[in-house]
Amino acid sequence: MNIFVFVKRVPDTESKIRINPTSTNIVFDGLNYILNPYDEYAVEEALRIKESQGGQVTVFSVGPDEAQAILKKCLAMGADEAVLIKDESEELYDGWRTARIIVAALQQHYPGFDLLLFGKQAVGDDNSQVPAMVAEMLGLPQVNVVTKLEIQGSQGVAYREIEGAHEKVVFSLPAVISAQKGLNEPRYETLRGIMAAKRRQIPVLTLEQLGLTEEEIKPKVAVVKVEAPPPRKAGQVIDEEITEAVKKLVAFLHEEAKVI
Amino acid sequence: MILVFGEIRDGQLKKASLEALSTARRVGETSGLKVGAVIVGSLTEETKESFQRCGADIIYCLSHPLLGSYSSSGYSNALAQLVTEENPEALLLAATAMGRDLAPRLAARLRVGLASDCVRLELKEGVFEAVRPIFAGKAFLTVQASSSPFLATLRPNVFPVVEKASSSLEVEERKVDLDEDMVKERVEEIVRGEQEELDITEAEIVISGGRGMKGAENFQLLRELSALLPQSAIGASRSAVDAGWIDHQHQVGQTGKTVSPTLYMAFGISGAIQHLAGMSSSKYIVAVNKDPEAPIFKVADFGVVGDLFEVIPHLKEELKKFKS
Numbered sequence: 001m002n003i004f005v006f007v008k009r010v011p012d013t014e015s016k017i018r019i020n021p022t023s024t025n026i027v028f029d030g031l032n033y034i035l036n037p038y039d040e041y042a043v044e045e046a047l048r049i050k051e052s053q054g055g056q057v058t059v060f061s062v063g064p065d066e067a068q069a070i071l072k073k074c075l076a077m078g079a080d081e082a083v084l085i086k087d088e089s090e091e092l093y094d095g096w097r098t099a100r101i102i103v104a105a106l107q108q109h110y111p112g113f114d115l116l117l118f119g120k121q122a123v124g125d126d127n128s129q130v131p132a133m134v135a136e137m138l139g140l141p142q143v144n145v146v147t148k149l150e151i152q153g154s155q156g157v158a159y160r161e162i163e164g165a166h167e168k169v170v171f172s173l174p175a176v177i178s179a180q181k182g183l184n185e186p187r188y189e190t191l192r193g194i195m196a197a198k199r200r201q202i203p204v205l206t207l208e209q210l211g212l213t214e215e216e217i218k219p220k221v222a223v224v225k226v227e228a229p230p231p232r233k234a235g236q237v238i239d240e241e242i243t244e245a246v247k248k249l250v251a252f253l254h255e256e257a258k259v260i
Numbered sequence: 261m262i263l264v265f266g267e268i269r270d271g272q273l274k275k276a277s278l279e280a281l282s283t284a285r286r287v288g289e290t291s292g293l294k295v296g297a298v299i300v301g302s303l304t305e306e307t308k309e310s311f312q313r314c315g316a317d318i319i320y321c322l323s324h325p326l327l328g329s330y331s332s333s334g335y336s337n338a339l340a341q342l343v344t345e346e347n348p349e350a351l352l353l354a355a356t357a358m359g360r361d362l363a364p365r366l367a368a369r370l371r372v373g374l375a376s377d378c379v380r381l382e383l384k385e386g387v388f389e390a391v392r393p394i395f396a397g398k399a400f401l402t403v404q405a406s407s408s409p410f411l412a413t414l415r416p417n418v419f420p421v422v423e424k425a426s427s428s429l430e431v432e433e434r435k436v437d438l439d440e441d442m443v444k445e446r447v448e449e450i451v452r453g454e455q456e457e458l459d460i461t462e463a464e465i466v467i468s469g470g471r472g473m474k475g476a477e478n479f480q481l482l483r484e485l486s487a488l489l490p491q492s493a494i495g496a497s498r499s500a501v502d503a504g505w506i507d508h509q510h511q512v513g514q515t516g517k518t519v520s521p522t523l524y525m526a527f528g529i530s531g532a533i534q535h536l537a538g539m540s541s542s543k544y545i546v547a548v549n550k551d552p553e554a555p556i557f558k559v560a561d562f563g564v565v566g567d568l569f570e571v572i573p574h575l576k577e578e579l580k581k582f583k584s
Contacts, residue, residue, distance in 0.1 A: 011395070013514045013515060013534045014532075014533060014534065015395075015398075015533075016398075016533065017394075017395045017398035017399045019399060024401075026394075026395075026399055037515050038515075093394065093401060093403075094373060095364060095367075095374065095376075096367070096368070096373055096374075099368065123395070123396065123514055123515065124394060124395055125394060126376070126377065126392075126393065126394055126395070126396060127364075127374075127376045128360050128364065128376060128377075129364035129367070129374055129376060130364075131364075132332065132361065132362075132363075132364035132365040132368070133364050133365070133367065133368040134368075135332075135333075135365060136333070136336065136364075136365045136368035136369050137368055139444075140444065141332075141333065141444035141445040142332050142333070142361075142365065142444075142445060143332075143445060144332075144360070144361045145357065145360075145361070147508075157448075159451065160357070160361075161357065161509060162356075162357035162358070162450075163269075163356060163357055163459035163461065163462055164452070164453075164456070164457045164458060164459045164509075165450050165451060165452045165453070166450070166451045166452075167330070167447045167449075167450055167451075168447065168448045168449040168450070168451055169445050169446065169447055169448065170445065170446055170448050171444060171445035171446075172444075175444075175445070180508070181508045181511070181515060181516075182507070182508040182509075218406070219373065219406070220367075220372055220373025220374075220405070220406055220407045221373035221374065221375055221403045221404070221405060221406065222403060222404050222405075222406045223401050223402070223403055224389070224402050224403065224404055225401070225402035226394075226399055226400070226401050226402075227399065227400045227402070228399060228400075229393075229397055229398065229399065229400060229540060229541070232540055232545070232558075232559040234557060234558045234559065234560065234563075235560060235561035235562050235563070236561075236562060236563070237552070237557050237560070237563035237564075237565060238562075238563065238564050238565065239552055239565035239566075242564075242566050242567075242570050242571055242574055243574060245564045245565075245566060245571070246564070246571060246574040246575050246578050247578060248562075249546065249562060249564055249575065249578075250575070250578045250579065250582055252546070252561075252562045253523070253546075254582070256544065256561070256562075257522065257523045257543070257544040257546075257561075259464065259465055259489065259490075259522055259523045259544075260489070260579065260582060260583075
């Protein structure tokens with residue numbers, strides 16, 4: 001089983017996001033970066049499939065040189081190989097661009113695979129676009145937001161989360177799967193893994209090597225403005241006897257919120 | 261024409277699809293654009309009436325024996341055929357589980373961009389402009405399509421359903437051209453939990469518990485409260501989910517769901533930045549917390565400083581009294 005996992009370097013979920021008034025983007029200086037949380041489930045699932053069925057796990061990231069850090073984390077978790085597809089552009093919030101880059105890399109350099117695993121979305125752009133776009137561009141089946149995955153030979157069954165239920169989806173390999181929290185419990189890196197990953201040289205593919213011109217991968221959705229959310233004003237805070245407080249709360253639910 | 265995908269679940273048209281249709285009507289009107297609805301499968305009288313009430317001028321029913329159950333590749337192929345035939349200016353889908361799965365595949369097929377999970381949509385001088393949250397709502401992008409048709413998914417519970425019937429309504433059946441290798445995955449079964457639960461993204465009221473709930477068994481208190489409040493669902497903070505007290509489907513925040521209900525009630529939730537991001541677009545926020553300094557009070561419209569284990573029983577009593 002040859003499994004490819006696609007991971008992204010994203011700002012820590014604890015980050016405060018500031019707006020850059022002179023651009024159409026956020027302020028990137030001073031942000032702390034992590035491996036996208038949903039991608040961790042994808043890496044873990046790949047490792048589990050490899051451990052039970054044999055095979056190889058290769059992790060890819062589209063991003064700047066700094067993304068090597070998250071690739072090394074994946075190697076330390078147990079991935080066999082890692083590849084950086086170097087894209088120095090700032091975050092553009094466009095799934096099409098990333099999907100095109102991934103597809104070009106796969107078609108030109110890594111054509112043989114059984115499973116492409118992604119996180120269900122990157123925290124940050126919150127697009128949930130790349131897995132489905134890659135699946136369509138390569139003509140593969142897709143199952144997104146997966147909480148349980150079973151692979152038997154060339155057949156797969158995945159349970160994907162929908163409103164208040166799960167869909168049981170059947171498909172054939174090769175296929176694209178995106179992971180949701182709940183799929184598994186990602187392992188920690190071992191100290192030995194971390195030491196070994198440190199010494200690894202990660203191969204780098206550039207957009208020029210892929211023959212992609214900026215025109216071809218120009219975002220299809222243009223950002224014209226970025227804003228902070230409208231501020232919320234704190235309302236009344238009642239710190240008094242509970243019976244009284246609850247009476248006032250019920251009055252609020254009736255008169256203001258009008259939900260009862 | 262602005263085309264809207266009508267999502268049918270269990271034979272019922274999703275409310276979020278009517279929100280999208282109402283939005284299409286609103287933005288289309290100013291530019292004299294017609295509004296079309298498209299469904300996969302056969303049209304029930306009820307769905308037809310809903311579409312008409314919200315202003316559809318035409319309904320397209322796409323049919324093929326291979327489209328009996330949902331398939332990402334099958335449905336996107338079918339919709340792409342209609343888009344190619346009808347050349348709409350825009351195609352809107354609800355950002356539901358199905359819409360979020362289908363739209364990016366369709367975008368890639370049509371070689372256009374996609375604005376995901378939008379919370380505002382306007383048509384300004386012939387250009388579609390949408391606002392969408394990033395970082396779960398810590399910032400908002402205004403985006404314009406640089407490709408046509410404009411493709412967007414609209415977040416459920418944000419856009420109002422506006423009843424404004426169209427003067428006439430056409431219904432057109434369209435046969436889809438498909439063969440078996442174009443339908444690459446297939447929903448074999450829909451698996452439900454024991455209790456039929458409303459999803460937090462679709463609920464009018466979300467009642468959430470955090471670390472202050474102290475244990476899985478205490479979420480029963482929230483369920484009892486939920487039984488007294490119509491259209492309510494149970495939410496949770498990440499710490500409650502990570503402690504194993506409740507399933508991840510209920511998690512609100514940056515690694516969970518972003519919700520915009522009319523009322524969000526936070527019990528024993530301090531208000532970490534990741535959580536606030538996921539619920540700050542709620543219309544009203546009520547917080548109950550023992551700690552008067554909890555950050556959740558900074559965003560709450562109504563806060564009660566107190567022990568949730570005292571507040572909830574009282575609240576239940578008062579709600580029962582109020583009902584009778």
